[in-house]
Amino acid sequence: MDNINLQLEELNDKPDIRELTLRNGIYYPSDEELIMLILGRGTRKNPIELLSQEVIDMLNASNDENLIQNLVSIEGVGTSRALVIAAALELGRRRNSYQKKTVNKPSDIVPYVQHYSLKPTEHFVTATVNGAHELIKIRLISVGTTNRTLVHPREIFAGAVSEHASGIICCHNHPYGKCSPSHADVESTKVLQQAAGILGITFMDHIIITKNDYFSFLEHDML
The missing domain is CATH 3.40.140.10 (Cytidine Deaminase, domain 2)
Structure with missing residues (x-):
């Protein structure tokens, strides 16, 4: 029992991804951890760590045309969360569309x-x-x-x-x-x-x- 309590205390004391990102900057999180920041929390059946990995897998298997539909199919995502994820991706794409563009004039x-x-x-x-x-x-x-x-x-x-x-x-x-x-x-x-x-x-x-x-x-x- 003491060992279990000790493990729980260590888990509770461990900084979460929000604290680590605030401390180290937005470049710190992995892709899965960025999804965790976007979603905020998981569900009883699908904890945030597993949910974020499912989202990453679905992103890798989707095109723009079917992205939202595929995200909605994940248990714990739903339409609102699917739109938030898709919007975050599109905003990032727009904000970084200039990268590698050549400036000649x-x-x-x-x-x-x-x-x-x-x-x-x-x-x-x-x-x-x-x-x-x-x-x-x-x-x-x-x-x-x-x-x-x-x-x-x-x-x-x-x-x-x-x-x-x-x-x-x-x-x-x-x-x-x-x-x-x-x-x-x-x-x-x-x-x-x-x-x-x-x-x-x-x-x-x-x-x-x-x-x-x-x-x-x-x-x-x-x-």
Whole structure:
């Protein structure tokens, strides 16, 4: 009896996947554990560990056309959970659709950051590329006010350095008015270009976007 109680205490003391993910980051969980986070709990007949493995197996055996139908067939999933899983997969696909896309000119990056033009405040974003100009990551750096966002070169280049990026593209939206650069935009671009040169990273462009247009420092010979 003492051994059983001891095992139960150790099990209860063991951090669950939510705690471990909060502690180590979203890249920590396995695929099965990500499904556990999405589902939250299992059922009396189908514990969360087994349920998540069944979901992974079904994902591997399904196409987009029959995914939801197949997920619903798993005991303990149901229509609502099947839709949540399918929605999570689709959101992940959309958010990472840019990976390995090649950037040869400023307009190539615009479709992947255009949604920021709908934001009511300024958002400053960076896009990093490898030596083949393939997109590595698009990262939100800062959120500001309706006409200003404060960023520091340290924050802007931290990701590029850790990813061993060959080049970087900076981008921010103008929520109101034209997409032409302000005096502050011009001055900050000069600073960022100098910082990139020191770090050995190519400063490829600074792009300003609005709902209907974009401005490229490179296209306007301002780099």
